[in-house]
Amino acid sequence: MIGIIAGSGLYEMEGIVIKETRKVETPFGEPSDSYRIGKIAGTEVAFLPRHGSPHHIAPHKINYRANIWGFKELGAERIISVSAVGGISHEMTPGAIVVLDQIIDMTEGREFTFYDRDEIVHIDFTEPYCPELRAAIINAGKRSVAKLKERGTYLCVNGPRLETAAEIKAFSLLGADVVGMTGMPEASLARELEICFAGIAVVTNCAAGISEKKLTTTEVMETMAKSVEEIRLILKDTFHAVLSQRTCGCKDALRDARM
Ligand code: HPA
Secondary structure (H helix, E strand, O other): OEEEEEOOOOOOOOOOEEEEEEOOOEOOEOOOOOEEEEEEOOEEEEEEEOOOOOOOOOHHHOOHHHHHHHHHHHOOOEEEEEEEEEEOOOOOOOOOEEEOOEEEEOOOOOOOOOOOOOOOEOOOOOOOOOHHHHHHHHHHHHHHOOOEEOOOEEEEOOOOOOOOHHHHHHHHHHOOOEEEOOHHHHHHHHHHOOOEEEEEEEEEEEOOOOOOOOOOHHHHHHHHHHHHHHHHHHHHHHHHHOOOOOOOOHHHOOOOOEO
16 A cells, blocks of 8 residues: 555545545544545545645644554655745755655654664664655656656744745755645654655745745645646556565564664
């Protein structure tokens, strides 16, 4: 099974039939919503709207542990996360779709690990996204997306406020290409459960101070809505291409990670 975490709307995809919605209980509380289970190209998929539906959970209030645990409970071996970001580096202009390859985590106060009790685990996170899943997404994206970026460093802020111009300048010096509020701890929690994880970011706006324009959530929503069709095409082609057997290291992330 492949899990998709995204905004609402994406699961209304042509060629996908949602068979059921499944509510999952986890030791970490409730996921953002019920999981929508369907089938596409012979592969089972489970969609979860990250912010609930309708959209009502702020980025710093999302129960990331429950969301990722719920996917594991359903049998997902891979998760594709789709999110909106602000563009920092010059090629990250609104409408660009980025297959992320690196992360800088600046979040605070979030529950970010499954291992905060008796067991001490240090997962390797040198490459935060699954290389195999990234390759499948890039291949799919090349066919259907005009402004596909094959790599990009995602800097995760806590939100819910947007950034200052000086923060964005500093993030640029740090090597960030895009900025968002939800990429972490999704990625590291998936690794802790040995689930392959990839991030597709839609650049919805220029980050603070990059353009003269005032940042608005309306712009974010409108650009996201315009990109939905391209995201659907990428996902569909990725589902077709992805192999049933995993050959990457994600499935063995806990080997040699326990103290
Ligand atoms: N900053 C942080 N998160 C975002 C942005 C942004 O400019 N756009 C979409 N999500």
